[in-house]
Amino acid sequence: MQGRDELVRSLAGLALFADLRDPDLEAIADPEWERDYAEGERVLRRGLSGGGLFVILDGEAAVEIKGDDEPRKLRRGDFFGEVSTLLQCKPTADVVARTPLHALEIPGPQLEAFLLQYPHVTYRMLQTVARRLRDVLE
């Protein structure tokens, strides 16, 4: 059985949450935000509205874009769903669990409050998004 302390420890080990105090991590480690997926299950669905921001706690997923033979792999600590959530548009790719996947989902309607509450997480997210943009431009 995974106790809250384990979930808090799991979050504390992620770069995204590295600047947060334990009480903050406890507030984030809510069972209502915890998600579990079987291998092969879709986590984010292309064309469907209402998704959130996902952070992988354990396991592997892949970003599947139609016509792309080499899907981008996602691992522990990676996040996805931020573009469709922030811009309130439908995702343009599927994200599928490649192994049993344990994730945290920050529901779309709560993302703005979350990012304002934890600016250090926002800053680290921006760094990652900037890196992705640089990789595309290079």
Add this chain to the structure above:
Amino acid sequence: MASQGDDERPFPPGDYPVVVVGSGPGGLQASYCLARLGVEHAVISRDEAPGGMFRQLPIFQRLLSWSKPDAPAEPGTRAYEWYDHNSLLAEEREHRALVPAFMDRAYMVPSREEMERGLGAFAERVPLAIRFGCTWEGTRREDDGRLVLTTSDGEYRCRAAVFAIGVTTPWLSPIPGIEDVPHYVETRTPADYRGRSVFVIGKRNSGFEIADGLLPWARQIILGSPRPVQTAVIAQASVRARYLQPYEDAALGGGTFALDLSVERIERAEDSWRIVGSGTTRPGAVDLEVDDVIAATGFSTPLLDLDALGVRTVAQGRIPSLTPFWESERGSGIFFAGNATQGAAGLRKHGVGSASPAVHGFRYNARVMARRLAETHLGIPPSRERVERDELVPYLLQELTTAPELWTQKSYLARAVTLDGESDIVPLAHFVDATGPDAVAVTVEMNAAGETYPAVYLRRRGEIAERLLAPSLTNDFRDAEHERELRALL
């Protein structure tokens, strides 16, 4: 109900196609639905009478979910189910809407006792055979794939089992010192708290239920947990409107406090308790001395040894992780009914969860699950409604307006109709993720602003397209505008 003598107990240990464990509302509904499909099954329960958790809980004896004796729809009709969240489903009109029949109309939510009587009447009138006093103790799988349930009465072999075992085992969050703290279920009578200060760990329904019950008695009530109280949209609220009086008291400074804090440790002194923690929403050290502490930290599913058969869990080990048809994994034959069906999370669009933790949600899950179980494990295909092509648009708009499945299980259950007119209620997650023939599925959804509107999912050559229709002021979508919109889509 008189207790069963040994010679009159049904379902002795042995071989059955299906075994249902539990006689709460989930077990009763699953048994009823299996029976109506012609599925032979045994029902075993450790209790002495039907009702499950409602034989004891909630502590303050008043439910959260409404049953309106008089409503816009006629009692006993399908449309009325939306106004009666507590009765079980039946095909026969005389077995429907049983809970409101026992209500004294003092409130629009039943008391615990009224609920228990309604469930008991359902079991007795249908009637449902149950082997009471038979405790499930363990599970294994034989080489031929069949499941074996070991019980206090002996072994049951079956091709599929339905666990309607509730989410009823008191669960304590791992805080140093919490092991001495009474759980919600151990709350004493309110008069025992007269003039005392009480710290309640937890700010969800059970925490606020205690605060509401103790408000006329306690000197001071402090609720504490890391996350702020959510009340914004009813479908997303972690605290139902019925329990908002203590919250109002906290907001107005009436002596109650709802603190966002992480409790680091709890120390017990001779006549008091010390709570040490840190603020979350507002940082700062917290050090409190109170007369009593109650842990309203929730419950877990008593899964016993099911993890050895591959049952995974979510929510810190408390809930089984399930397929959209509430099976532990596809083909396992380990199904769930009742409160634990919340382990099939669905799409959770806009963060809105299912109603599966409550009777009005899981009663529909049980019906869909029984049909699936019968078809996939026993080769009994359920009969399905047929819809003529020129009837499709009015039929779907009628379902969107009145189908209780779609209104209670928003974005979770959907009415799906295939191109050749076969119609069924299915989990929405199954419809959008599984391959299948060209079809349309409709459901009712709610967004972050609390607006309710119809959603249409079209499956064409394996591709899913989502279209959201406009809301309606009166929640009636059977008008020219919606008809035009839907016809254009189809």
